Amino acid sequence: MTQLTPITRPVRAPEPQAQHLTRRQKAAIVVRFLLHEGAPLSLSDMPEDLQAALTQQIGQMRLVDRTTLAQVVAEFAQELEDIGLSFPRGLLGALNELDGKISAQTAARLRREAGVRQLGDPWDRLRALDVEALLEIVGRESTEIAAVVLSKLDTPKAATLLGALPGEQAGT
Incomplete structure (x- = not known):
């Protein structure tokens, strides 16, 4: 065995x-x-x-x-x-990716046309814009709106923007 x-x-x-x-x-x-x-x-x-x-x-x-x-x-x-390159999904992703690279008017129009809601704090997005872009926005708005925009900016940026406004618009 x-x-x-x-x-x-x-x-x-x-x-x-x-x-x-x-x-x-x-x-x-x-x-x-x-x-x-x-x-x-x-x-x-x-x-x-x-x-x-x-x-x-x-x-x-x-x-x-x-x-x-x-x-x-x-x-x-x-x-x-x-993967060589990936793109954001959908229009909202594309708009977020191109934020600050395309005009605010184009972005707003595309959002309206697509029914896309803008997420996040709009004042944060506004504060992130450079003075040139802010000048373009404030130049199209009423004095009251321009005053509100200025009040939402930090003091040095608001002063720079105010100094760049045309004389009659800056004084009102």
């Missing part, structure tokens, strides 16, 4: 499943991996329907073997490296 040798069965490595996964499943794996590793993730900028779909997919997932995980993470890293 001591000469019996146990029968050994070859252990088959689990077949990687990465090629059989959907993009949504792969995204769920990557997000779960990043969260597990403690990466600071903010998914709130994603459209709400994608946040919901991702959350549902994560809720449906169970176990993923190490080989599949490594393949999915490597594929994700490769896709990130292959």
Whole structure:
């Protein structure tokens, strides 16, 4: 009996499943991996329907073997490296990207036409403008509006703007 040798069965490595996964499943794996590793993730900028779909997919997932995980993470890293340039999503993203680069009138018109609400504090955006842009805005407005704009600026910028206004407009 001591000469019996146990029968050994070859252990088959689990077949990687990465090629059989959907993009949504792969995204769920990557997000779960990043969260597990403690990466600071903010998914709130994603459209709400994608946040919901991702959350549902994560809720449906169970176990993923190490080989599949490594393949999915490597594929994700490769896709990130292959990106040359990304554009903001939609008109609001484009307007935010071009803020201060296109005229305030064009931006306002595009927002109106698209029904896009401007987010954030308008006074902060106004304070960020240079004196040239402020001159253009104040020059089209009534004296009362110009006075309100001046009151919202820091003192040195308001003084510079007031000094750049035409004499009769500055004196009223």
